[in-house]
Amino acid sequence: MPEATRTRLFLVFGGVFLLLFCYSVMDLPPWGDYRGPYGDVIARVGVYERHATDAVNAINYDYRAFDTLGEEFILFTAVLGVMMLLRREEGTATRDAGKVKDAMRLSTSVRTAAMPTILLTVVFGFYIGLHGQLTPGGGFQAGVILASVPFLLYICENTESFRRVTSHTCLEVIEASGAGAYVLIGLAPFVMGMPFLTNFLPLGTTGDVFSSGTIALISACVGFEVTAAFLLVGYTYLQEIITGEITEE
């Protein structure tokens, strides 16, 4: 398509979009105006009913835990898809592309600065994960933070260290059991004759790390699943570069 036609087409559709955009913005409620009743209700009864001070996680892992279960399995399936598409089956012909030579080691100052960063990131990840029911955060965010740790190691050490951390079968087991534990926590109330995903554990004292019953537990399971999921995807992508073997098509 010639440049001029493209520009003209863009101007036409851009103009239409701008009109529609202005039209929709005119009808926006004012800043801070909240109309739905659900948020107000949960903000009022959430702490009393669930002993969780972070209303967002009380909703995510309790009031609408069924939706979160679906989201959890979206991630699970997506990771499964990536691993299936990029997998290398046993006995496939590979050719040696030469291992990536890790260029000269980073300067001592970078490594000295990076190692405490790794430690801090691990602590921060666990903090975010364990305090999900009290402060903003929760399992998902903690999972991504913890998953970034081996990548930090990859940056400040070498591919070999990254491979040692991420290439274990136990990562797959952690991912699967994280997703499975969520379902099991959901099924457990059936034994006591309660509906799926009922918060059946004692709620504890509001403000404690181990308060809010199943909210904290589900959050932890999600954390394990997400950590393993991101690392598995990362390792799958980097596998050829790490091993230096390319699958022949």
Next chain:
Amino acid sequence: MIWIGAGLLVLVAVSGWGVVRTRDVTSQVIALGFYGVLMALVFFFFQAPDVALSQITVGAVALPLMVMLAISRMKFRAASQRDKGERDA
């Protein structure tokens, strides 16, 4: 207070334009990460700290990382393909 919000939104618009205008893929990923951090600030300003934290982890860490990994994989394949061609020739 409202001016901080407006300023943040303008910054988001500018950096979004920057992401689109960057042509080199690797620099574009870095720009995308920066855009992700700005979006997190916007969420934080509009009183959604949970979303802001998710935005930092996903928009500024996970998404650029995944794109980087895909690029490095493709580059590695392309480079080794070239080497192979040279060896065969």
